[in-house]
Amino acid sequence: MATLVPIDGPAANPDWLSGWRAGPGNGTAAAPDWLPPVRAEAAGRFAARGLPNRRIEDWRYTNLAQLTGLELDWAPAPAEVAKESLPALVFGREADCRLVLVNGQVRPALSAVPALPEGTILTSLAEALATGHPGVADLLRERVTVDDGALKALNDSWLEDGYVLIVPEDVTVDLPIEILSVGTGGALPPAYQPRNLIIAGARSRVTVVEHHVGLCIGGYFANVVTDVAAGPEAIVRHCKVQDESKEAIHVALLDATLGRDAMFDSFCFTLGGRISRNELRVSLDGPGAHCRLNGAYLVGGHQHCDHTTAVDHAAPETHSDQLYKGVLDGRARAVFQGKVVVRQDAQQVEGHQMSRALLLSETSEVNTKPELFIHADDVQCSHGATAGDLDAEALFYLRSRGVPEGQARQLLVEAFLNEAIDAVALAGMRLPLEQNVARWMGERPQPTP
Amino acid sequence: MAATAQTVAQVRDLGKYKHGWETEIEMETAPKGLNEDIVRFISARKDEPDWMLDWRLKAYRHWLTMEEPTWAMVDYPAIDFQDIYYYAAPKSTAGPKSLDEVDPELLRTYEKLGIPLKEQEVLAGVQGAPRVAVDAVFDSVSVATTFKKELESHGVIFCSISEALQNHPELVRKYLGTVVPYTDNFYATLNSAVFSDGSFVYIPPGVHCPMELSTYFRINAKDTGQFERTLIIADEGSYVSYLEGCTAPMRDENQLHAAVVELVTLKDAEIKYSTVQNWYPGDENGKGGIYNFVTKRGACRGDDSKIRWTQVETGSAITWKYPSCILQGDNSVGEFYSVAITNNAQQADTGTKMIHLGRNTRSRIISKGISAGRARNTYRGLVRMGPKAAEGRNFTQCDSLLIGDRCGAHTVPYIESRNRTAKVEHEATTSRIGEDQLFYCRQRGIGEEDAVALIVNGFCKEVLQELPMEFAVEAQKLVSISLEGSVG
Numbered sequence: 001m002a003t004l005v006p007i008d009g010p011a012a013n014p015d016w017l018s019g020w021r022a023g024p025g026n027g028t029a030a031a032p033d034w035l036p037p038v039r040a041e042a043a044g045r046f047a048a049r050g051l052p053n054r055r056i057e058d059w060r061y062t063n064l065a066q067l068t069g070l071e072l073d074w075a076p077a078p079a080e081v082a083k084e085s086l087p088a089l090v091f092g093r094e095a096d097c098r099l100v101l102v103n104g105q106v107r108p109a110l111s112a113v114p115a116l117p118e119g120t121i122l123t124s125l126a127e128a129l130a131t132g133h134p135g136v137a138d139l140l141r142e143r144v145t146v147d148d149g150a151l152k153a154l155n156d157s158w159l160e161d162g163y164v165l166i167v168p169e170d171v172t173v174d175l176p177i178e179i180l181s182v183g184t185g186g187a188l189p190p191a192y193q194p195r196n197l198i199i200a201g202a203r204s205r206v207t208v209v210e211h212h213v214g215l216c217i218g219g220y221f222a223n224v225v226t227d228v229a230a231g232p233e234a235i236v237r238h239c240k241v242q243d244e245s246k247e248a249i250h251v252a253l254l255d256a257t258l259g260r261d262a263m264f265d266s267f268c269f270t271l272g273g274r275i276s277r278n279e280l281r282v283s284l285d286g287p288g289a290h291c292r293l294n295g296a297y298l299v300g301g302h303q304h305c306d307h308t309t310a311v312d313h314a315a316p317e318t319h320s321d322q323l324y325k326g327v328l329d330g331r332a333r334a335v336f337q338g339k340v341v342v343r344q345d346a347q348q349v350e351g352h353q354m355s356r357a358l359l360l361s362e363t364s365e366v367n368t369k370p371e372l373f374i375h376a377d378d379v380q381c382s383h384g385a386t387a388g389d390l391d392a393e394a395l396f397y398l399r400s401r402g403v404p405e406g407q408a409r410q411l412l413v414e415a416f417l418n419e420a421i422d423a424v425a426l427a428g429m430r431l432p433l434e435q436n437v438a439r440w441m442g443e444r445p446q447p448t449p
Numbered sequence: 450m451a452a453t454a455q456t457v458a459q460v461r462d463l464g465k466y467k468h469g470w471e472t473e474i475e476m477e478t479a480p481k482g483l484n485e486d487i488v489r490f491i492s493a494r495k496d497e498p499d500w501m502l503d504w505r506l507k508a509y510r511h512w513l514t515m516e517e518p519t520w521a522m523v524d525y526p527a528i529d530f531q532d533i534y535y536y537a538a539p540k541s542t543a544g545p546k547s548l549d550e551v552d553p554e555l556l557r558t559y560e561k562l563g564i565p566l567k568e569q570e571v572l573a574g575v576q577g578a579p580r581v582a583v584d585a586v587f588d589s590v591s592v593a594t595t596f597k598k599e600l601e602s603h604g605v606i607f608c609s610i611s612e613a614l615q616n617h618p619e620l621v622r623k624y625l626g627t628v629v630p631y632t633d634n635f636y637a638t639l640n641s642a643v644f645s646d647g648s649f650v651y652i653p654p655g656v657h658c659p660m661e662l663s664t665y666f667r668i669n670a671k672d673t674g675q676f677e678r679t680l681i682i683a684d685e686g687s688y689v690s691y692l693e694g695c696t697a698p699m700r701d702e703n704q705l706h707a708a709v710v711e712l713v714t715l716k717d718a719e720i721k722y723s724t725v726q727n728w729y730p731g732d733e734n735g736k737g738g739i740y741n742f743v744t745k746r747g748a749c750r751g752d753d754s755k756i757r758w759t760q761v762e763t764g765s766a767i768t769w770k771y772p773s774c775i776l777q778g779d780n781s782v783g784e785f786y787s788v789a790i791t792n793n794a795q796q797a798d799t800g801t802k803m804i805h806l807g808r809n810t811r812s813r814i815i816s817k818g819i820s821a822g823r824a825r826n827t828y829r830g831l832v833r834m835g836p837k838a839a840e841g842r843n844f845t846q847c848d849s850l851l852i853g854d855r856c857g858a859h860t861v862p863y864i865e866s867r868n869r870t871a872k873v874e875h876e877a878t879t880s881r882i883g884e885d886q887l888f889y890c891r892q893r894g895i896g897e898e899d900a901v902a903l904i905v906n907g908f909c910k911e912v913l914q915e916l917p918m919e920f921a922v923e924a925q926k927l928v929s930i931s932l933e934g935s936v937g
Contacts, residue, residue: 057520344855359869362836368864374879377851381879385864387834388872 016067019074019191020154032132035159038144042156049150058149061335061367062277062306067249072221076103076190081182083110087213097122098178104192104222105161114175119168122177125195128164135199136164143227143255148281151251155193155225162194162224165208169201169231176207176426181224183248185216193223198238202231202259207426208238214245214272221249228256230264232286237265237425241433244272246301253279260286260315267424269433270297270305270326271440277306284311284318293322296420296433298440300329300361310339313349322353325420327413328364329444337369338383344375353383358390358416360409360444390416410441478673479536485509488642491536495611495645498618508631508641515635521798522827522859523767525703525740533705535643537673584609584648584664596660605689606651607662610678613649620651624682628711628748628775636707636769637744640676644709647677652687652718661917663692666708674705681711683718685751690721692920703731703766708743716751716778721759723916724772725924728764730931733822735794738766745772746802749781749810757784758801759915761924763931766795771829773802776810776838783812786912788924790931791824791856800830800847800862805838805871814845817909821852821932827859834871841871849879850908852901852932902929 051067052059081102099122100110106124113122121133128136144156163179184190200206212222222244230236236256244250250273256264268278282291291311299305311320326334340351357366370383390412398408414437421433479490488509492502517528584607600607606617613621631641648664666677683689706728712720722745731738741764747756758772768791774783785801803812812832820826828847849858860877882904890900906913906928913921913928 347854357866359866362869364869365865365867367866368862368875370860370862370875370877372849372860372877372879373857374849374851374859375857377854377856377881379851379879379881383860383875383877385862385875386873387864387866389869 016070016072019072020157032129032137034137034141035129038141039157039159042144042153045147046150046153046157049153052150058308058337061333061337061369062275062304064249064275066275067221070189070219070221072191073186073188074191076184076186076192078105078107079103079184079186081107081110081184081215085215086110086180086182087215096178097175098180099163101161101163101179101181101194103182103184103190103220104194106163116175117171117173120171120173121164121166123164125162125164125197126160128197133164133166135166136197139197139199139227139229140195148253148255151223152225152253155195155223155253158193159195162196164197165206166197166199167201167204167206170203171201172205173207176209176428179208179210181210181212181222183212183214183216183220183222183244185214185218185220185245189219189221191221191223193225196224196226198226198228198236200228200230200234200236203233204231205235206237208236209426209429210238210240212240212242212244212250212272214243214248216245217247219245219247219249219274222251224250224252226252226254228254228264230256230258230262232259233261234259235263235265238267239424239426239429240266240268240278242268242270242272242276242278244276246272246274246303248273248276250276251279252277253281255281256291257283257285258289258291261288261290262286263289264291265425266291266293267420268295268307269436270295270299270307271436273303273305275304277308279308281310282312282320283314284320285314287315288317289315290319291321292423293320294420294423295324295326296417297324297326297334298417298437299326299332299334300444301332302330303332304334305332306335306337308335308337311341311351313340313342313346313351316346317348318346319349320351320353323420323423324355325357325417326366327358327360327417328366329360331361331363333365333367335367336385337371339371339373340381340383341373342376342379342381346376347378349376349379349381351379351381355383355385356416357387358413359387360389360413410438413441414438477538478534481534482531483533483535483643487535491643491645494536495614497611497614500622501614504626504631505642508638509643511632512635512638512642515638517635521769521829522825522861523769523796523798525767525796528705528740530639534673535676536645538645584662599659603656603659604653605656605658606649608649610644610647610649610680613680617649617651620682621649621680624711624713625680626711628713628746629709629744634744636742637709640678640707640709640744644676644678647679647708648681649679650681650689650691652683652689654685654687656687658687658689661690661692663694665694674707677708679708679710681713681720681722683712683714683720683754685715686717688719690917691723692917693722693724694727703738703740705740706742706765710743710745710772712747712756714747714749714751714754714756714781717753718751719755719757720747721757722747722772723920724758724760724762725916725920725927726760726762726764726768727927730764730793730795731766733793735766738795739764741765741768741770743770745770746775747773747783748775749778749783751781752778752807753780754778755782755784757786757915759786759912760788761913761916761927762787762789762797762799763927765797768795768797768799770799771801773804774812775804775806776812777806778810779807780809781807782810785812785814785816786915787816788819788909788912788928789817789826789828790819790928791821791826792931792933793822793824795822795824797825798827798829800828802831802833803843804831804833804835805841805843806835807838809840810838811842812844814843814847815911816845816847817912818847818849818858819852819905819908819932820849820856820858823855825857825859827861828877829861831863832865832873832875834866834868834873836867838868839870841868843871843873845875847877848908849877850905851879851881898933901932905929905932
């Protein structure tokens with residue numbers, strides 16, 4: 001077990017970190033020698049920074065102050081979860097390949113992992129660390145020391161469990177791999193920080209579907225970090241459905257590096273969470289690398305959701321495309337921050353970004369900050385952003401053809417989001433996502449006319 | 450045709466900054482550095498009322514507690530605020546009664562700049578040419594204002610702000626600092642403490658100002674900072690078009706220019722504010738040049754009022770400037786048209802803020818950034834729809850053009866919407882001059898540099914055509930000259 005350095009961090013409520021100071025609690029697997037000092041270094045980094053606050057430019061629109069008011073259970077005991085209580089799968093059928101995490105810990109008994117193509121590994125981080133898989137150690141050691149904000153440092157200070165997926169060179173994994181992450185709540189809200197790794201070798205192909213759900217009404221704090229390394233010509237598709245409990249705080253950072261001609265396709269569908277943030281950092285390191293980052297969100301009540309992306313065009317002939325669309329109701333707030341950086345000498349780059357928000361209520365709020373930082377000249381970059389109500393003319397068109405207003409609105413909202421959903425590469429995912437949209441529209445409190 | 454031919458000629462002739470000379474004139478300066486005594490000195494020098502001095506001192510004390518902002522995408526060595534003259538005035542102009550009393554050397558300066566200070570010169574101009582009333586600010590003081598009499602007959606007040614403090618203190622007191630409070634930001638607070646002069650305009654209700662009003666700013670003395678303060682009030686149903694131009698001599702040291710401009714429009718009033726900023730940009734290696742840290746803001750206080758900012762920014766080593774509109778009145782309109790050109794080692798971080806508060810408020814932002822050499826050009830803007838800005842509407846378009854592979858173009862917009870019925874649209878593009886466009890021009894016998902000037906002028910056209918005619922011609926030439934040497 002790691003011994004952590006003493007903390008003098010500037011937290012509003014000094015008590016809320018007391019559990020964290022004790023360090024990784026369960027010690028399920030023996031940690032390699034290099035790990036404790038790395039954790040301690042990260043703990044120092046977090047202590048020095050404290051939680052991000054709104055004075056930090058990247059967190060200008062998202063306030064985590066609520067977190068310091070919570071007394072958290074930093075090392076929750078494994079919760080009892082019956083296999084039958086696990087939610088219906090995003091595919092709407094029996095799991096082909098599913099790894100289940102409960103409060104950030106991999107639970108083999110609840111999972112179903114069939115035989116994968118030769119050399120492909122799908123396991124827990126605890127297991128990978130215990131067996132000393134060289135690829136895992138190399139990538140982790142490279143990534144954990146990267147200073148990328150306080151919450152990543154918090155995750156770096158833990159490094160206990162999470163999922164690990166390794167696909168060797170030239171291997172195509174046909175089966176979509178589902179990762180079901182369950183939050184259970186508890187007497188004290190659990191805090192968990194899974195660290196996930198996806199390593200895709202040259203010319204490999206793999207699709208991961210991450211499904212985050214809450215099996216409780218209460219809150220919890222999930223601080224997820226996922227590292228993705230895609231080798232030359234690899235294709236990694238990542239689809240995330242975030243349907244956490246409505247009281248949960250969900251913060252996720254995905255950091256992907258792409259080799260030559262590699263492709264990373266991400267789709268994030270946000271429904272749940274009291275406060276949620278999905279941050280993507282994609283580094284297009286190899287010439288010809290390409291990423292597509294799409295998202296759709298539906299938030300209401302007092303929900304706050306934040307989608308933040310940063311794409312770094314570090315090599316020539318790299319491409320990026322982003323499309324985020326969202327619908328807000330009630331007193332919900334949504335944030336989209338997208339940064340596109342084109343480095344000097346990264347010529348013949350294309351970077352496009354679009355963010356659209358639909359406000360359905362008087363009290364919802366959307367804040368958008370798309371940024372372009374261009375240091376090369378042979379580029380084509382653009383961004384667009386819109387915010388507003390449904391198009392009155394489109395509504396009138398439907399009304400004039402006898403469609404009742406409620407139904408007309410629902411049709412338009414579905415059509416609006418489907419533009420983003422249609423881009424999901426995994427065909428089997430589209431229908432369940434569209435069904436979710438319809439359900440959400442059906443459940444939302446009807447505004448009094 | 451004339452303008453194009455002139456442009457070509459000018460591009461050929463003028464390799465360097467054409468306003469780079471210095472006027473040898475006897476100056477009176479306050480000691481270098483900044484402390485309460487300097488603030489008192491400036492205030493006493495201008496014979497200001499007590500409330501003005503108190504306001505300045507409040508600002509100065511607040512400034513001491515502030516830190517220089519660092520969020521802009523600009524790099525420059527730390528400014529030593531104690532190594533600047535905060536007050537510099539041409540000695541002989543301690544209150545000229547008429548143009549005859551103005552130092553002839555000074556008048557020659559403005560003639561060189563092509564600014565017709567003497568009314569007869571304007572009158573002798575081409576028949577039908579628009580007349581422009583000019584307030585000339587030399588270093589820290591306003592030296593002359595033309596066409597005063599005619600303006601007075603319409604009830605228009607156009608004078609230096611020091612004069613306004615003497616003759617119309619109630620108006621100044623009522624509006625000064627209401628749009629940009631003395632606590633606003635580091636440079637605006639500094640300006641509030643030490644502002645030396647600037648222009649004051651008041652347009653009475655229902656008056657359509659009979660001519661364009663114009664101010665020419667020139668920094669001449671070495672090591673001085675220029676801190677002018679402009680206050681324009683358009684009372685109900687009035688209209689005014691105001692132009693502003695700036696130049697400075699070539700020097701190796703950097704000079705600070707921290708101005709504040711406040712605009713107020715009441716019901717049905719309109720202000721059109723145009724700037725052609727051509728401060729000395731420094732040499733090719735980034736040595737010297739003006740630091741242009743300016744706070745400009747307009748408040749559309751009344752219903753159906755309108756403020757339009759148009760700016761052509763070609764000069765300054767560093768530009769840090771965000772002309773903004775606070776749309777308080779229902780149906781009020783804010784517009785922002787900007788061309789920012791940076792070449793060599795220039796850096797510009799500029800944009801606008803549109804704060805929609807009233808119902809049915811509309812705003813439009815057209816920004817064109819051109820970056821060449823090793824320059825950096827950033828658009829930074831904010832559009833905010835408040836909860837009460839029902840049916841508010843914004844359209845923003847920011848385009849950047851890159852010339853050369855060592856320059857940077859950045860776009861940082863903030864879009865905040867808190868109203869369902871408000872509609873916000875933003876689009877931005879970044880690209881370089883198309884090979885095909887260039888090829889098309891070259892194929893027709895147009896030289897590369899002229900072709901670039903032509904394409905760039907086309908790129909900026911949407912903004913340039915918003916300028917008053919006489920400025921538009923000048924701006925077009927400036928655009929070409931600023932980009933000189935950036936190709937080939």
